[in-house]
């Protein structure tokens with residue numbers, strides 16, 4: 637076991653884990669959207685999980701930092717909060733907030749992060765950015781809302797885990813990135829019928845079941 641100190645509290649975790657997992661396992665919440673425990677190489681793309689580590693000149697993303705013996709971590713400095721709020725603001729600039737009509741309402745990860753960071757979801761200074769979110773192919777069973785999607789990539793990861801080869805991917809670039817579906821309709825229908833891993837993992841209900849499989 638590795639012992640480290642987080643926010644003045646000594647915690648333990650097995651070697652090989654990252655700082656984010658160590659904190660989450662010890663009831664120390666750090667905002668995160670793109671990380672799953674099963675990931676060997678977390679993408680570190682949402683930029684929400686910053687922490688400060690003694691001896692490091694800059695805050696680092698805790699999901700990409702392996703724990704080390706006697707590491708001293710602080711999760712709640714001003715610098716960390718500033719970086720987290722900036723990342724969250726960018727994320728909200730591509731997300732259409734409409735909680736009242738959203739299936740994720742009350743179980744939504746954005747609502748949790750908003751509360752934690754004291755950063756309102758409807759802050760006036762957030763400007764909605766124009767995006768080209770056209771998709772090449774509709775999915776026979778799934779409904780996808782690109783304006784709700786926060787591009788965390790978790791759906792792609794779990795699809796790959798469950799089906800060997802993913803039937804969806806992150807397509808296009810930058811702010812125009814969308815989830816794209818591919819494969820022959822029959823094959824997709826067949827594979828997706830008994831699997832709703834992507835729907836279950838989505839932190840904002842951007843993926844939903846369209847029709848109940850026969």
Ligand code: SF4
Pocket residue numbers: 731732733734735736738739740741742744745746747757784840841
């Ligand atoms: S995903 Fe969350 S923040 Fe966005 S509209 Fe739905 S409930 Fe609100």
Ligand code: SF4
Pocket residue numbers: 784785786787788789790791792815834837838839840841842843
């Ligand atoms: S559809 Fe959901 S799980 Fe997939 S990238 Fe978008 S927000 Fe993440």
Ligand code: FES
Pocket residue numbers: 667668669670671679680681682683684685697698699700
């Ligand atoms: S959870 Fe670490 S960058 Fe997204």
